[in-house]
Amino acid sequence: MGLGDKLKHAAEETAGKIxxxxxxxxxxxxxxxxxxAQQAAAHVKDAKEAAGDIAEDIADRFTED
Structure with a gap:
């Protein structure tokens, strides 16, 4: 997950809190x-991106020579 995505999700969560x-x-x-609901959506997006990052890491481990 990129820094931009993290910042976007944090901003969405903050807006939801407000x-x-x-x-x-x-x-x-x-x-x-x-x-x-806005806060929950931001958390879901974070979790989805984190899961994608983990899946990429696992795939990389299996494809490394």
Missing amino acids: KEKAGHATGNVRLEAEGK
């Missing part, structure tokens, strides 16, 4: 839920 806090502070349940 939405969640704003929704909680104003009593806007929908905004709070959107924030939580």
Whole structure:
């Protein structure tokens, strides 16, 4: 996973946290839920990229001479 992807996912997670806090502070349940969903999406993207990196590493080990 590249640094750009990590930064993009971190920014998405931060935006989600801000939405969640704003929704909680104003009593806007929908905004709070959107924030939580945005954070979850960022975590899923991180996990997907990390799994891809691990798969690449494993494949490299089996194809090395």
